[in-house]
Amino acid sequence: MDFKQLDPILHSQLRLAIMSLLISVSEAEFTFLKEKTSATAGNLSVQLNKLKEAGYVEIVKQFKNNYPQTMCRITPLGIKAFEEYVKALQTYLPK
Amino acid sequence: MTEEPLSSAESLRLIESMIQRAKNQFNEDGFLYLFWGWLILFCCIAEFILARMHFAYPWLIWLLTWVALAYHIIYIRRKRRKRVVTTQSDHFLGMVWIAYIIALFLMVVLGNIYEARGQHFWEFGNSLLLLLYGIPTFTTGMVLKFKPLWIGALGCWTLAMIAPFLPPDYHDLPLALAMIIAWIIPGYLLKVQHRKQTWTSNS
Numbered sequence: 001m002d003f004k005q006l007d008p009i010l011h012s013q014l015r016l017a018i019m020s021l022l023i024s025v026s027e028a029e030f031t032f033l034k035e036k037t038s039a040t041a042g043n044l045s046v047q048l049n050k051l052k053e054a055g056y057v058e059i060v061k062q063f064k065n066n067y068p069q070t071m072c073r074i075t076p077l078g079i080k081a082f083e084e085y086v087k088a089l090q091t092y093l094p095k
Numbered sequence: 096m097t098e099e100p101l102s103s104a105e106s107l108r109l110i111e112s113m114i115q116r117a118k119n120q121f122n123e124d125g126f127l128y129l130f131w132g133w134l135i136l137f138c139c140i141a142e143f144i145l146a147r148m149h150f151a152y153p154w155l156i157w158l159l160t161w162v163a164l165a166y167h168i169i170y171i172r173r174k175r176r177k178r179v180v181t182t183q184s185d186h187f188l189g190m191v192w193i194a195y196i197i198a199l200f201l202m203v204v205l206g207n208i209y210e211a212r213g214q215h216f217w218e219f220g221n222s223l224l225l226l227l228y229g230i231p232t233f234t235t236g237m238v239l240k241f242k243p244l245w246i247g248a249l250g251c252w253t254l255a256m257i258a259p260f261l262p263p264d265y266h267d268l269p270l271a272l273a274m275i276i277a278w279i280i281p282g283y284l285l286k287v288q289h290r291k292q293t294w295t296s297n298s
Contacts, residue, residue, distance in 0.1 A: 013101055013109065020113030026186050028117075029179040036116045064176055086110070092103035 004088035007081055009054045014039055014047045019082050022057060022074040030070035048072060056081055122178065122185050123239060125285030127167065132278030134163050139271035146264060184238050188231075195231040202227065221266045225255035225273055232277050243284050247277030 010016050017037045022028060034044055051057040056078030060071045074082070101109065138156050145153035202223060209216035229251035236244030254269040261269065 011101060011106070016101070016106060016109055017113050020110045021117045024114045024117035024182070026181040026183055028181075032179040036113065086107075089103045089106055093107075 004091050006088050007085050009050065009056065010081060010085045012047070014043060015051055016085075018044075018047060018051060018072075019056065019074065019078065022072060023079065023082055027071050027073040030072065033072065051078070054081075117180075117182070122180075122182065123235075123241075123285050124289040125282040127170070128278040128282030128285060130167070130170075131163070132274045132282055134159065136271050136274040136279065139267040139274070143265075143267040143271075146267075188235055188238055191231050191234050195227065199224075199227060218263055218266075219259060221270050222255045222258040224270065225251045225258065228273060228277060229255070232281075236281075241281070241285065241288075243281040244277070247273075247281050250276040 010019060014037060017039075018033055021033060021036055030041075030044070030048075033039075033048075034041060037044065039047075048057065048059060052059050055075060058073050058075050060073075062069050062071065138159060141156045142153045145156065202220075206216040206220050229248040232251065233245050233248030236242065236246070236248060251273045254273050258266060258269045
């Protein structure tokens, strides 16, 4: 049985939670991710930036009704990485 | 959430629970179903009564739908600004409803062209409208897994089959009934479901 290497960017609780949420929707606001993951704004922001640096998510900062809004969406590279991560996970599961 | 290493089983459980949380996002509050349902119901009954009173142009009441369409566009723009998440199904259903509005508009134009050329399109036009109403209603019901909507769509299609057997003067009535079963009742049920979701996420 070959165990595939798990992507270290995704193999973290909060980053994996963010990616799992973003893979299910077209786009989501920072506040939505914060509510669903129950993470602090600071931690969420740090982990989102790590995902952004890896090219897995795209972050668009804009203004909505004069308030700053952060929209996040998964990139095609992020989708590929997520799919590979799930495939790799399956190699660790007992048959 | 901690940053401790995850086991493979924990990873899978986390993925599953997050996907479930995102999937349970129910953005439909039923407002537009109620808005259009009540408006079309009002237009149908008003046209029916005006025709009975021998008013020369009872169809003029339908001009209200243009004002409603303008309000609909403003409402959608405002709602989009407030939205914190857009799901794949929101995007898909948005496209289905746009296709429906375009088809509806073209059908009204076609109907008027046929009428202008002396063919009595609107004698069977309401049956076609009912067939058309059923398509986005059925699709939305299936995608949102919301039974009252797709049952309402089946109701629209049944009424479309019944309409030709009614006298021409009564053709507004199946349309009015369709609004109640396909948009007004599901609209109130969607409102209740949306309130429950908002209440659960706030508590």
